Amino acid sequence: MAKVLYISANPGNEKTSFSLAVGRRFLDAYKAINPEDEVVELDLYKMSIPLIDSDIVSGWEALQSGVPFPSLNDASRQKIAALNELTAQFVGADKYIFVSPMWNLSLPPMMKAYIDTAVVAGKTYQYTPEGPVGLLGGKKGIHINARGRVYDGDLARLEFGDSYLRTIMRFIGVEMLDSVVVQGTALAPDQAEEIKRQAFRLSEDAAKRLASA
Numbered sequence: 766m767a768k769v770l771y772i773s774a775n776p777g778n779e780k781t782s783f784s785l786a787v788g789r790r791f792l793d794a795y796k797a798i799n800p801e802d803e804v805v806e807l808d809l810y811k812m813s814i815p816l817i818d819s820d821i822v823s824g825w826e827a828l829q830s831g832v833p834f835p836s837l838n839d840a841s842r843q844k845i846a847a848l849n850e851l852t853a854q855f856v857g858a859d860k861y862i863f864v865s866p867m868w869n870l871s872l873p874p875m876m877k878a879y880i881d882t883a884v885v886a887g888k889t890y891q892y893t894p895e896g897p898v899g900l901l902g903g904k905k906g907i908h909i910n911a912r913g914r915v916y917d918g919d920l921a922r923l924e925f926g927d928s929y930l931r932t933i934m935r936f937i938g939v940e941m942l943d944s945v946v947v948q949g950t951a952l953a954p955d956q957a958e959e960i961k962r963q964a965f966r967l968s969e970d971a972a973k974r975l976a977s978a
Contacts, residue, residue, distance in 0.1 A: 767802045768857060769795070773864040774809040774876035783947045783957075784911035787964045788864035791909055791945065794972035795862075805854075809875040814851070815844045817881055851882040856889060860975060861906040861939065863930060867913070872926040880933060889937040899938025905978040906934050907971055908944045913951030942978060943971045 771792055779785040796804065815821065824841030828834065834842065855861075865876050872880075883889060890899050908930050916924040931941045947964040950957040 767799070767859040769802050769804045769860045769862065770855065770858045771804055771806045771862045771864070772809065772876075772879065773807070774873040774879070775864065775866055776810045782866070782911070783950055783961055783964070784864050784866045784909055786961060787911070787945060787947055787968050788862070788909045790965045791907070791968035791972050792862065794969040795976050798973060798976040802860075805858075807879075809873075809879050812875075813847070814875060814878040814882065815848045816878055817848075818844070820844050821848065848882050851879070852885050852888055855883040856901065859904055860978070861904070861934075862975070863906065863908045865908075865926065865930075866911045867916075867924070867926050870923050870925050872929065876930075880930070884933060884937055897936065899936055901938035904939045905975060906939045906941045907975050908941060909968065910944060910946050911950070912946065912948040915949040915952060917948075942974050945971050 771788070773785060773788060775782050775785050777785060779789050792804070796802070820838075820840040821844050824837050824845045827837055827841070828845075834845075837845070863876070865872050868874075871877075886892065889901055890897050892898075908927055910927045912924075914920070927944050927946065931944065934941050945964060945968045947960060950960050953960070
């Protein structure tokens, strides 16, 4: 039995959001194949994700200098504890399903904030004389990404969300098996439902790949 994190970053809902609708279709297909797996759903816009701010940075510096954790100020202690909890949850999972729209050519800020809790030196990667090495080898991931326009060909150079997520996951050792991309819905609103149906089919195929990984 595998532990799966379903991580969505979209303040919308599954009726109006293409990424969330396709994500749900993917998850339903995955559960039908692997009903015994433990799936934990994280709706990042309904969670309090700690930002790496001055409280966390100063707290980390104090810990590195030998200050015991209980001696940190309340803000540093609470934020670092919350961040550590998310990091431990991420490390403890076997598979990851990321669901997000493209915002301003990249990811929603809550997804970036969450990724910052997962990419932690000494826990998900480490530095070696040969360079950084990911510590999460053997874990698998999928990204479901919705884009209003089509970012293929020359416009592919403007896409920084899916490409960043795949790169940062590879950095910590997670193998991203696939990206299910729903794109062109704003460019051709009269074809949006057909584009979504096509993405449903792609998501079901991708679910099979992740389920068997």
